[in-house]
Amino acid sequence: MLELKDLNVYYDAIHAIKGISLEVNQGEIVTLIGANGAGKSTTLRTISGLLKPKSGTITFEGKDIAGSKAHEIVRNGISQVPEGRRIFAEMSVMENLDLGAFTRKDKDGIKADVKHVFELFPRLEERKNQIAGTLSGGEQQMLAMGRALMSRPRLLLLDEPSMGLAPLLIKEIFNIIVDINKAGTTVLLVEQNANMALSIANRAYVLETGRITLAGDAKELAASEEVRKAYLGG
Incomplete structure (x- = not known):
């Protein structure tokens, strides 16, 4: 449904997103996890047309939307x-x-x-x-x-919900995200609370200083020692 290929995004001279590639299939919940400043929000803002990539492609349902205006992207089905x-x-x-x-x-x-x-x-x-x-x-x-x-939207982007x-409220919000997904909306979720994000996602990407360092099944990543040490408090 959504594919990012070799995406590079700058804030003036700062190279914030360094050649990332990722995909979101229809019906999935995919999560992007990583420390503050890793580039998670920048990725979402670029997909939704608030930032323009320097290079690379963003394809949504087969259509290249990189550089489209934000309201056009909402019309295309991304919110x-x-x-x-x-x-x-x-x-x-x-x-x-x-x-x-x-x-x-x-x-x-x-x-x-x-x-x-x-x-x-x-x-x-x-x-x-x-x-x-x-x-x-x-x-x-x-x-x-x-x-x-x-x-x-057919694809919902959620930034740090x-x-x-x-x-208690976090639990409620995450239950609702699952309900929204079950009702047919695909979800790309950026979340600081990696435990919660991995517990509801199908797949996950780990972003570190603008690069994807790990990707895979959410349950497998949640069990990986590297991810547990870095993001899940041991």
Whole structure:
């Protein structure tokens, strides 16, 4: 479904992504793990059109999307839940969800998707008229995910969904990611909490200073001594 080939990305003179290649098959949950500053968020931002690669290709469903504008990529079927939520704090929950569907014109479909988001996140329905900035961190994360789902993505990019959340909420968010995937959305997940990420993923890539150093089945990587020492606390 998604293939990155020899991707190189720079921030001015800094070579942030150094020739990485990875793939995500339809229906999978694939996770990118690595330390802070390894280039995980940069990879997602490049896929979703917020950064332009210097070289290399990004192919989504057979179409080269490297260098496409961000709104075109959303139209193509990729949606990102950014690191730090980035909800529209001054707007209501409902207005945030409506904005998630900005590329769509099918009113009935939008209505059905709002209903689906409320089934996934009942707390959002209870707070649908509340100003988004007054929600708790966990509720804001739910809103950011709900907003991304409103564009009906076939591929969902999740950037650090557990950041700053209490352990119980992290579990809830990860259960919902599994539900979203089971309902037919492919997921590429960037996550600091490697234990949780590997527990739900099919496959994983380990990123170190802009390079992929390990790749394979998520369960096998979770059992590997190298990964355990570096990312799983022993």
